Amino acid sequence: MTGIRANESLAARLREGLAERLVESGAIRAPEWRRAVEAVPREKFLGERVYLSRDEGGFTYWEAMTPEGCGNEGWLRLAYSDETLVTQIQEIGRADRHGRISGEPTSSSTLPGLVVSMLEDLRVEDGQRVLEIGTGSGYSTALLCHRLGDDALVTSIDVDPDIAAKAAVALHAAGYRPRLLAGDALTGYLGEGPYDRLIATCSVRHVPQAWIERVRPGGVVLATLSGWLYGSGLARLTVTGAGTAHGNFLPGTVSFMTARAHHAPHLPQPPRDGDRRPARFGADTLNEWMPRWIAQLAVPTASRFTVFDDAGPVTCITDGESSAWLSGSGEAGWSVTQGGRHRLWDRIEAAVQAWRDSGSPSQDRFVLTVAERRQVVSCPEHPALTWALPIIRS
Numbered sequence: 001m002t003g004i005r006a007n008e009s010l011a012a013r014l015r016e017g018l019a020e021r022l023v024e025s026g027a028i029r030a031p032e033w034r035r036a037v038e039a040v041p042r043e044k045f046l047g048e049r050v051y052l053s054r055d056e057g058g059f060t061y062w063e064a065m066t067p068e069g070c071g072n073e074g075w076l077r078l079a080y081s082d083e084t085l086v087t088q089i090q091e092i093g094r095a096d097r098h099g100r101i102s103g104e105p106t107s108s109s110t111l112p113g114l115v116v117s118m119l120e121d122l123r124v125e126d127g128q129r130v131l132e133i134g135t136g137s138g139y140s141t142a143l144l145c146h147r148l149g150d151d152a153l154v155t156s157i158d159v160d161p162d163i164a165a166k167a168a169v170a171l172h173a174a175g176y177r178p179r180l181l182a183g184d185a186l187t188g189y190l191g192e193g194p195y196d197r198l199i200a201t202c203s204v205r206h207v208p209q210a211w212i213e214r215v216r217p218g219g220v221v222l223a224t225l226s227g228w229l230y231g232s233g234l235a236r237l238t239v240t241g242a243g244t245a246h247g248n249f250l251p252g253t254v255s256f257m258t259a260r261a262h263h264a265p266h267l268p269q270p271p272r273d274g275d276r277r278p279a280r281f282g283a284d285t286l287n288e289w290m291p292r293w294i295a296q297l298a299v300p301t302a303s304r305f306t307v308f309d310d311a312g313p314v315t316c317i318t319d320g321e322s323s324a325w326l327s328g329s330g331e332a333g334w335s336v337t338q339g340g341r342h343r344l345w346d347r348i349e350a351a352v353q354a355w356r357d358s359g360s361p362s363q364d365r366f367v368l369t370v371a372e373r374r375q376v377v378s379c380p381e382h383p384a385l386t387w388a389l390p391i392i393r394s
Contacts, residue, residue, distance in 0.1 A: 007072050011041060014080035018112060021082060027113040029120050036146040037116060043079035045109055045137040045170045050078070050085040051101065062089055062101045084111045087137055088163065105257065107163050109137040110201065114254065119143060121236055121250060122199050122222050131193070131214065132156040133185045133223075134201035134256075138167030145176040154178035155191040159260055186261050190214050200224065203232055203256040205300070206375050206389040207245070207368075215239045221247075224256050225368070225377075225389070228264040228303040229286060229317075231293035232256075235368045245370040249363045253289055262392065264303045270316065270323035274339025280349045282334030283315035283326040290363060291352050297377055297387035298351035299344050317344050324348075351387075358382040 019037040022028040028037065051062040067075040078085070089103035119140065124130060130144055135158035144154045156178055158164040164182040171178065183189055185200075186208045193214040200211075203226035215221055219239045226232035234254040237247035258264075286292045286304065296302075302319040317324040322340030336345045355361070361379050369376045379385040 007076065010073060011043060011076050011080075012038075014076055015039070015041075018080045018082065022113055022116055025113060027117040027120070032147050033116050033120060033143070036143045037112065039146050040139065040142045041174055042109065042112070042139055043076055044174045045139040045142070045167070046079055046085060047087050047137070047166060047170075050087055050109070051089055051105070053086070062086065062103065062105075064101060082111050082113045084114075085109045088160075107136050107160065108257070109139050110256070112139075115140045115143065115201075117252075118199060118201075118222060118234070118254075119147070121234070122197050123220060124148065124197055127153070128196035129153050129194075130155070130197045130199065131190060131195040132199050132201065133211070134158060134259075135164055135167045135180060136201055138171045140201060141167065141178055141180075142171055142174055142176050145171075145178050151177045152179070155181065155195070157181040157183060157185045157190065159184050184261065186210070186259060195219060198222070201256060202259045203262075204259050205262045206391050207235075207237070207370055209243055209372065212237075212239055212243055212245050212370055217241055221245060224254055225249075226255065226258060226262075227296040227300055229292055229296040229299070230255075230304075231289075231296035233293060233363050233366070237368060237370065243370075243372040245368075247368060249366045249368065251362065251364040265320070267303060267318055267320045269305075269307070270318050271339065272314075272323075272325050272337060274323070274325075274337045275343075276335060276337040279326060279328070279334035279336040279345065281352055282328060284329075285348075285352060286315075290355070290360065293363065294351050294355045295348040297389075298347045300387070300390045302344055317348070319344065354384050358385055361385070 015038050019034050028034050049064045049066045051064055054061050054063050070078060086105040086108045088107035090106040132141055135141055135156040141156045145151045161182040164180055168180050181191055194216040195214055196219045198211055198215050198221045200223040203224040205227055207223055211221055217239050221237040224232050224234050232255045233249040235247055235249050237245040239245045286295060302317050304317050306313050306315050315326045322342040322344050324345035325337045326334055328334035338345055366377055366379050375389040377387050
């Protein structure tokens, strides 16, 4: 019993320390959320192991961490670090002799600083009903339950039934009993609305119409918009009517795993032929947050990947019908070879140049307008900076 009490005492101190760091960073702004962070035991939501990203020789692999391997104190300190801890890997390959694992992350316990900052941005008030898209580990669900003080006000849904089941066990063990659903939150059943607030912990290419319809007029939808060039932005929308909403993108850099129905398709590698010319902007432009986001708005159905040849890395932008191959460097100069129906890099260069000519406005100066059949990102100060999002019909 002494060891159990010691662990509980250490966990409580670590929660207090985490809350203090989040206050200092500005992630926590209201005392209600500080109390939630100090109360919710994150270690209960990590399962039997987590996976930490490691890089070696340009390749990323995952290292499994367990309570046994870390020791009780090490596991608790890991739980209360302000880091994203991956809790599930898809298609895990056999671990090599060093214990390294390959695969794609499919669920995680997001870093607490981002979780709480988004919950603050949601502007939850006492007595409001909240729908959470993406239960994940259940940690953010527990924070919502603690903040609202009534588990019946919180509904959370996850597309993966195994993840939903594990989250239910963890939530019950921590003393919370929200309404939990397993299913496709983009097209399926979303529980009994209307809701006052909706928050998504996955990213989407456009805001599903069902989300807008399940939130009352005047309610808030908080969602991360992303795409296949890996650009993203966090939008806070106010529902304005039947199937309509409007709001700003928020400052800061936020990214989440993409909702499975919005994943990029697996496209074949296109031929490296077409019209070649010097490139005004190189592939390194896509390494910058805002230019990458602007490029994605300009070519919303395009993906990118990199291949390596004798001359070095070559970046390809393709939508399955057209392609743009970029090679070179900032020192030697860039060239682009474009083929197919559209000149993808021409569109990207024109959009990025228009953004720069407008004074490079920050993301929080852009707005998202949602209508039943159309969603538009625009910068009200610069009408030329306007793009429609691709809408996936279910």
